[in-house]
Structure formats: structure tokens, C-alpha cells
Amino acid sequence: MKMNQKGFTLLESLLVLAIFLIISSITVFSVKPQANRMEDETFISQLKADLYFAQQYSISHQHEVTVSFSENEYNYFIYERTDLPRLVERYYSSDIHVYPGTLPLYFRFLSDGNISKFGSFTIVTKDKQYRITFLIGKGRFYVTEE
Template identity: 50%
Template structure:
């Protein structure tokens, strides 16, 4: 008996490889835009969660928590008092811009949970403008499209 072994030719292998590479490159392009969209949405949620954490930390530990947003350096931090180490330090993505509104980008939560100043600042995500507003009284805040 004579057995005949068949295999793929070089041309067939190159064709399959090129189809695979085309599909992989198209999917990576589509995933990159999804990643950027999720990163922008996640930043506002993370900022809100960090501010709530800072407020709750001030209440539970009876300390002053300072919040400083540095848009020029693309990061913000929360710190216990003025001279202690960082409680939270996060980067701001390059696609997001934070600007002062009626409120400075440096404020603090008192040990009773109140904020030392009230007002709002602007968060620009691409062409969408959000306003983060801090209310007078108990330090409550919310984010809305402006």
C-alpha cells in the first residue's frame, strides 16, 4: 500500500494567515475606541467614589481631608490634613480636562463631613461638558451634563 500525505501549500497557508491578520487588526481598531469610551466614563465614576471615600474617611476618623485637583499635572489627590501622606492619588487621562467654575480645585472635608466651600467645577470629556456641583450644607455633590 502506498500512502499519500497531503498538506497545505505555501499559498494556502499565506492566504489563511493574511485573513487572520486582517480580522485581528480590524478588531483591535474597534476595541481601542471602546476602551477610550470606557476610560472616560470610568473617570467620572472613580472621581465621585474617591470624593465620597474622602468624605466618609473624614467622618469616621474625625480628621480634615484635603482634596487638590491639579489639571496641569494631570492628577488629583486626597490627603489627611495638609502635611501627611496621600490617602488617594490618581491620574487624570489626557483626554479629560478639568477647569475651575465657581469653585477652586482645592477644597477640604471637615471632620463632620461638611465641605469648606461650595460651588462647581467643569469636567470636559471630549466635547461633552459635565458640571460637578457641591451643595452648601452637608457636603453633598452631584455630576450633571452642562
């Protein structure tokens, strides 16, 4: 009886395993920057949506709505009055920092949707820096990447 054994040698198996580990480690290292970018985009998108909500709420309810950032606590609040529950309370990553610019980190949307002050503030993340600018007049704003 003759045995016909076909298979891989130890050297061939180790070579395939080494190639697999190299490819998988490259994939793991390329995922981390994507996660940072997604975290930035998610934060900016959520902040824009919350600011639009605050503006629309002030128009529809004919009340002033306040937006307040806490620099050191990594959160922001949107509320109508201090004695009422907050409309929005968001916490964000400690990798994201919000700094006042020509606009302080405390402003209001008036009952007609205009903003109480105009100017800009800065958001700094691990990889990028953004500036949110509020225009004089209608309470419009835009986000630019610096």
C-alpha cells in the same frame, strides 16, 4: 493511478483572506471609541469613590480633609494635613482635563462631612464633558454629562 486533488484555488483563498482582513479592520476601528468611553467612565467612577472616601474619612476621624487637583500635572490628592502622608494620590490620563468653575480645584470636607465651599467644576475628556456639582448643606454632590 488517478490523483483526485480537491482544494481551493489561489483566487478563492485570496478572496477569503480579503474578506477576513476587512472584517478584522472594522473591529479594530470600533474598539478605539469603546476604550475612550471606558477610560472616561473609569475616571469618573474612581473620582466619585475617592470623594465619598474623603467625606467618610473626615466624618469618622473628625478632621478636615482636603481635596486638591493639579490642572497641569493630571493628578489629584486627598490629604488630612500637609505634614502627614496623603490619603489618596491619583494620576489620570492627559486626555482628561479638570477646570475650575464656581468651585475652585481646592476644597475641604469639614469634620461633619459638609463641604467648605459649594459650587461646581468641569471635567473635559476626548468625547464628553462632565460637571461635578457640590450642593450647599450636607456635602452631597452629583455628576452630570453635558
